[in-house]
Amino acid sequence: MSALANNEGLRASRVCFSYGDRQIIDNITLELKPGTLTALVGPNGAGKSTLLHLLQGRLQRDSGHVECNSSITVMPQRASIDWTFPITVNEMVRLGGRNHSHQPGGLLAKQLLRRVGMERLAHRRLSDLSGGQQQRVLLARALMQQTGVILLDEPCSAIDPPTREHLLSVMREQADAGQTLLISSHDWGSALDSYDKVLVLDTKLLADGTPSEVREKLSDMTCMMGSHCCG
Amino acid sequence: MDETQLWWLLPLILSLLIGVICPATGSLLITQRRILLANLMAHSVLPGLVIALAIGIDPTVGGLISGLLGALVAERLNQRFKGREESSMNTVLAGFTALGVLLVPLLQTRVDLETILFGDLLAASGSDLTRTLVATFALALLLITRYQDLVFIGVDPDGAYAAKRPVTQIRFIAIVITALVIISAITAVGIILVIALLCAPVLMHIEKSTSLKQLIVKSAATGLALTSGGMMLAIAVDLPPGPVIGSLCMVALILKKA
Numbered sequence: 001m002s003a004l005a006n007n008e009g010l011r012a013s014r015v016c017f018s019y020g021d022r023q024i025i026d027n028i029t030l031e032l033k034p035g036t037l038t039a040l041v042g043p044n045g046a047g048k049s050t051l052l053h054l055l056q057g058r059l060q061r062d063s064g065h066v067e068c069n070s071s072i073t074v075m076p077q078r079a080s081i082d083w084t085f086p087i088t089v090n091e092m093v094r095l096g097g098r099n100h101s102h103q104p105g106g107l108l109a110k111q112l113l114r115r116v117g118m119e120r121l122a123h124r125r126l127s128d129l130s131g132g133q134q135q136r137v138l139l140a141r142a143l144m145q146q147t148g149v150i151l152l153d154e155p156c157s158a159i160d161p162p163t164r165e166h167l168l169s170v171m172r173e174q175a176d177a178g179q180t181l182l183i184s185s186h187d188w189g190s191a192l193d194s195y196d197k198v199l200v201l202d203t204k205l206l207a208d209g210t211p212s213e214v215r216e217k218l219s220d221m222t223c224m225m226g227s228h229c230c231g
Numbered sequence: 232m233d234e235t236q237l238w239w240l241l242p243l244i245l246s247l248l249i250g251v252i253c254p255a256t257g258s259l260l261i262t263q264r265r266i267l268l269a270n271l272m273a274h275s276v277l278p279g280l281v282i283a284l285a286i287g288i289d290p291t292v293g294g295l296i297s298g299l300l301g302a303l304v305a306e307r308l309n310q311r312f313k314g315r316e317e318s319s320m321n322t323v324l325a326g327f328t329a330l331g332v333l334l335v336p337l338l339q340t341r342v343d344l345e346t347i348l349f350g351d352l353l354a355a356s357g358s359d360l361t362r363t364l365v366a367t368f369a370l371a372l373l374l375i376t377r378y379q380d381l382v383f384i385g386v387d388p389d390g391a392y393a394a395k396r397p398v399t400q401i402r403f404i405a406i407v408i409t410a411l412v413i414i415s416a417i418t419a420v421g422i423i424l425v426i427a428l429l430c431a432p433v434l435m436h437i438e439k440s441t442s443l444k445q446l447i448v449k450s451a452a453t454g455l456a457l458t459s460g461g462m463m464l465a466i467a468v469d470l471p472p473g474p475v476i477g478s479l480c481m482v483a484l485i486l487k488k489a
Contacts (some may be wrong), residue, residue, distance in 0.1 A: 058393050074393055085262055085386040086440040095383050095390075125441050126386075145394075 007148030008069045009034040009180045010055065015064030017047075017054055024050050026204045028064070032149070032182055032197075037175040039192060039211075040184040042201035048184040049077065051201060052151040055182070070148025075138050077153045083127050089113065089137055090122040096144030112140040115170055132163040139167055149180045156185060168194050189215075241360060242352045243462065246472070248363045249419040249428065250458030252370055254450035256412045257429035259405060262385040262443060267317065268302060269429055271324040272406070273413045273422045275301025277331025280347060280417075285338040291362055291414050298410035301327045350421035350473030352462060359418045366411040373408055374447070377401055382443050419458065424477035428454060431480035435487045457483060 010032040017025040024047045032038055040048050053059040056072045073096075093109045113119045116136040121129070129137065135155055142150050152171070156164045171181050175196070183195070192198050192211035200207040200214060207214045260266045279297020283290040301323055308319040335342050346354065374381070380401055383391040391398050416425045432453035433446065440446035461476030468475075 056393060058389075074390075076387065076390055080389050081387050082262075082264070082385065084437075085382075086437060086443055086446045087382060087386055088441050091382070091442060092386065095379070095386070123441070 006069065007034045007178055007180060009036070010066065010068040010072070010149050010182075012055060012066045013064055015051075015054055015066065016062045017050060017059065018062055023203060025054060028201075028205050030199060030205065030208060032180045034148070034180050035175050035178045036180060036196045037171055037194070038180075038182045038197040038199060039187060039195040040182055040199045040201060041187060041192070042206075046202045048201055049153050052153055052182070052184060056151055068149055071145070072149045072151060073142050073145040073147045075142035075150060075152040075155055078131065078134055078138065078157070081134070081138070083129075083134065085126065087126050088123050089118055089126060089129070092126055092137055093140045093144055096141035108146075109140070109144060112143050115143075115173075116140045117166060132159040135159055135163070135167065139170060143170075143174065148178075149182075150174070152181065152183045154184050154186070156183075156187070238353075239466070241357070242355045242472075243459070245355045245360055245363055246352055246419055246458040246462045246476075247455060248360075248367055249416045250454040250456075251451040252363070252367050252412050253416055253425065253428035254432035254454035255370060255374070255447045256409055257433045258443065258447045258450050259381060259385075260409065260429060261433045261437065262446070263381075263388075263402075263405075265405075266426075266430060267320050268305065268406070269409050269413070270426045271305055271320050271327075272298040272302055272410055273425050274324045274331075275327040276410065276414055276417075276422060277328055277347065278334055280414075281331050281334040281338065281340050281342055284342055285334075285340040289358075291411075294414040294417075295407070295410050297327070298413065299406065302406055302410075346421070347417060348421045348423045349471065350417060350419050350424060352419050352465075352472040355418050359415070362411075363415040366408065366415040369408050369411055373401075373404060377404075378444070381405075385443065420473040420476055424473050427477045427480035428458070431484045432457065434484055453483070 013029045015025060015028045016023070028051065040051065042048050050059065052074055054061050055066055056074045057066070058074070090109060090113065093113060094106065097109075110119065110122070113122050116139055118133060118136050118140065121133065126134070126137070139152070139155055142152065155167055159167070171183065175181055187194070192214065195211060198207070198209065198211050198214040199205060200218060207217045209217065257266070257269075260269045276294035276298040279293035279295070279300075280290045282297070283293025305320045305323045308323060309316045312319045332344065334340070335344060380391065380396050383394070383396055384398055384401060388398065413422065413425055416428065420428055432450040435453055436446055436449040440449060457479050458476055461479045462472045464479070465472035465475040
């Protein structure tokens, strides 16, 4: 993975974004080091998806800077995909190839499907998959792009715990190989221990540190995270 | 063979071509959830056709401009009425149709409105064939050169934008080609019935197809069978081919096993 050799991670400073009169992202400064797995947590409507799109450049920032020396991939939320489209698992993953107009990377797609546990279903229609299987396919497609930085929008939502563990282990392997991963998540409590670093967002960045540091810092902010904190 | 004995040849060739390109275009439109836009454009070509015939220019040009104008007006209204797009688009559809009907007496154009609305395959001319061949070529070129992008835009439009694919340009080209296909199909099935050929063959195969390519091929083959069958049936029972083809599309969809 040559793109990973020069990966210097991602730095964002004083990023702001508003929609009409509403401030969605307020003065966010963060750093994602190469080879790390970072969780981006916060309540619904905190601006997690918006921040990922601002970092990737899909949305235009009102102000602030983002520095990244490699390409950035975003793994979208499941809801943004048309799962009824006539396409097989294999073809979907290969769409992630950088120059997909020439259909390269058949071997890589096969390897990635094996890693996410979907090799046997490579020729199945996308619409025939369960929610967890769909998340696996989206992860494989994101990895197919082989960029230095991947931003994943709730890759573990609505899936069973074994699938979550499997997907997190694949993401950990990617981080160990030098990739930088930022994962928006509803994880809380001990589930945060799967990550190297945790960012807590609610329009502003409320906390930025290791899982234990963040838990300690936010222990007095009861119910800030809704059911994830209170449960 | 006497030329008068070959009167059926041109309508037959035209119906076969229309039977292929309408479902192929419909495959793109349905998988990209833009079929309502196509129906709107089918109706929006009417004012342009009438004006073109009134001032004596090629009706393709008038219809194309008018169809694109309808799509543009709908796009503007969709931004104003977000979440209510179906309502605003249907209003534009009705508005352009009404405008076209009004223009016929206003411009005192000698237009057979019934032919434009419901088609008249047996009155096909050489220029209809040229028009259809141009649309066929344009569609084939789009499919050959941009197939992967069409798949990407269909399955994950946001991802296609993020991957810096030329989404807006491809969508615009697809709209222009849709307008060309619709104008080509007017002789065969008319602007009211063209939607049946765009939809029915695709709906019959979309659930089982494993790729867009497969869907296009299967739909085109079905479209071919429906138009050729419809035309032969129309000649046999002496009925207008357009409505026969439109009815056949519905019956075939109803009879298709789930």
